[in-house]
Amino acid sequence: MAANTKPVLHGYFRSSCSWRVRIAFALKGIEYDQVTVNLIKDGGQQEFQSVNPMQQVPAVEIDGITLCQSLAVIQYVDETRPGAKLLPADPKKRAQVRMISDLIASGIQPLQNLYVIQKIGADKVQWSQHFIDRGFKALEPILKQTAGKYCVGDEISMADICLVPQVYNAERFKVNMDQYPTIKRLNQTLLEIEAFKVSHPSNQPDTPADMSA
Amino acid sequence: MAANTKPVLHGYFRSSCSWRVRIAFALKGIEYDQVTVNLIKDGGQQEFQSVNPMQQVPAVEIDGITLCQSLAVIQYVDETRPGAKLLPADPKKRAQVRMISDLIASGIQPLQNLYVIQKIGADKVQWSQHFIDRGFKALEPILKQTAGKYCVGDEISMADICLVPQVYNAERFKVNMDQYPTIKRLNQTLLEIEAFKVSHPSNQPDTPADMSA
Known part of the structure; x- marks a missing residue:
C-alpha cells in the first residue's frame, strides 16, 4: 500500500477506542475509509481475527502496516502527518498528556469494556460505574492542575481525544458527573468542536437509525 | 526541584508497572531514589493518596512534577535524558513499539492486577490465566512479524520493557509459556541483560528475604 493511500479504520460506532481514532483523524484532516466491525454479532469475531488477533477495535491499515491500539495509531499519525499537533512540543506537557491518556486507556477503559463485563457476569452498570468513578476521582485533581481551556x-x-469518549461511556453508565466539575467542563467545551461532532458515535455509518443524531 | 535532582520512584518490588520504570532507568543509566509502597498493607493506600490519587504504583517525582503511568514516565525520560533510546527513530517501528507496549499495558496488565481480582472475587489464578492467554495469543503473531533479536x-x-514483567506475571500464574515460543525466546534473551537483572523483583529494597535472589 502506498503511503498516500487512504488509511482504513476497522471500527465500531460505539467503541470508545474507535472514537479516539476518528477524532484524531478529524483533527488532523486525514481522510479515511471505514470498515465497520460488530464484535458482538455472531461471526463478527471470526471475520476480524485476521486483521487483529486481539479481536478488538480499532485496527488501522496505514502506510502498508496494520496498527492496533488507539494511542499507537494516534501518535503515529501525529508523527507522520501534517496539521494540528496532538502532542505538545514541551516534554513535561507531553508527559502529562500521555499520563492522562494512559490513565483512561489503561486505568479505566479496559475495566468497563463489554468483553470483560460479560466475562465477569457482573452487573454491567454497577461494575462500570465503580471503575469509571475510581478513575475519574484520580483524574479530576490531575486535570485541575494541568488544564487550561x-x-x-x-x-x-x-488527552482530550481520550477524555470525551470516556465521559460518553460514563454517561451511558449513569455516573454522576457533577462530582467531577473539571472533567465535565472540559467535555462540554470539547463537544462543541467540529472534529468531536463528526466523529461522534451518533454519526457513524454503522449507527443504528434510532440512535442517529 | 531542580532538573538535576535524582528522581524518586514510588514503587513496589512485585508491581510489574514499577518494574517497567526500573528497567528504563537502568537502561538509560539514570540514578534514582526508591520509596517503597505496599498498597496491600493496612494504611498503605492512605499514605500514598497524596502522591497518586489513582493509588497505583509507580509514581515518579522528576524535574518538579509527579508522573504516574509507567509508559508516560518511560517516554518522558527517553525524551529528556541521554543514553540508549527506548523508542526507535523510525515512525513505523515507534508505532509497533507503542502497539506492543499498549497491548500489554492496556490489554493485559489492568485485567490481572490484584485490585481487580479482589474486586471480582474470582479465582485469582484462573482469571489471570484467562486474560494473559488472551493477550499473549494476540501478541505472539505480532511479535513473529516485528521481532529480531x-x-x-x-x-x-x-516493548521489551513491557514484555519481561508481563511474562514474570504469566509465570506466577502458571501460564503455559510453551504456547508462545517467540515471547518465550525474547524473554529469555532479555533476562540476560544487566538492566533487567538489577531491576528484577527479586533484587529490590522491599523484596522479602525469602524471595531474594
Whole structure:
C-alpha cells in the first residue's frame, strides 16, 4: 500500500477506542475509509481475527502496516502527518498528556469494556460505574492542575481525544458527573468542536437509525 | 526541584508497572531514589493518596512534577535524558513499539492486577490465566512479524520493557509459556541483560528475604 493511500479504520460506532481514532483523524484532516466491525454479532469475531488477533477495535491499515491500539495509531499519525499537533512540543506537557491518556486507556477503559463485563457476569452498570468513578476521582485533581481551556493547557491534545469518549461511556453508565466539575467542563467545551461532532458515535455509518443524531 | 535532582520512584518490588520504570532507568543509566509502597498493607493506600490519587504504583517525582503511568514516565525520560533510546527513530517501528507496549499495558496488565481480582472475587489464578492467554495469543503473531533479536528489530525498546514483567506475571500464574515460543525466546534473551537483572523483583529494597535472589 502506498503511503498516500487512504488509511482504513476497522471500527465500531460505539467503541470508545474507535472514537479516539476518528477524532484524531478529524483533527488532523486525514481522510479515511471505514470498515465497520460488530464484535458482538455472531461471526463478527471470526471475520476480524485476521486483521487483529486481539479481536478488538480499532485496527488501522496505514502506510502498508496494520496498527492496533488507539494511542499507537494516534501518535503515529501525529508523527507522520501534517496539521494540528496532538502532542505538545514541551516534554513535561507531553508527559502529562500521555499520563492522562494512559490513565483512561489503561486505568479505566479496559475495566468497563463489554468483553470483560460479560466475562465477569457482573452487573454491567454497577461494575462500570465503580471503575469509571475510581478513575475519574484520580483524574479530576490531575486535570485541575494541568488544564487550561483543554486537558493540558490551551491546546487540544491526545488527552482530550481520550477524555470525551470516556465521559460518553460514563454517561451511558449513569455516573454522576457533577462530582467531577473539571472533567465535565472540559467535555462540554470539547463537544462543541467540529472534529468531536463528526466523529461522534451518533454519526457513524454503522449507527443504528434510532440512535442517529 | 531542580532538573538535576535524582528522581524518586514510588514503587513496589512485585508491581510489574514499577518494574517497567526500573528497567528504563537502568537502561538509560539514570540514578534514582526508591520509596517503597505496599498498597496491600493496612494504611498503605492512605499514605500514598497524596502522591497518586489513582493509588497505583509507580509514581515518579522528576524535574518538579509527579508522573504516574509507567509508559508516560518511560517516554518522558527517553525524551529528556541521554543514553540508549527506548523508542526507535523510525515512525513505523515507534508505532509497533507503542502497539506492543499498549497491548500489554492496556490489554493485559489492568485485567490481572490484584485490585481487580479482589474486586471480582474470582479465582485469582484462573482469571489471570484467562486474560494473559488472551493477550499473549494476540501478541505472539505480532511479535513473529516485528521481532529480531528483541521485540521490534534488533534494538531494545519500551516493548521489551513491557514484555519481561508481563511474562514474570504469566509465570506466577502458571501460564503455559510453551504456547508462545517467540515471547518465550525474547524473554529469555532479555533476562540476560544487566538492566533487567538489577531491576528484577527479586533484587529490590522491599523484596522479602525469602524471595531474594
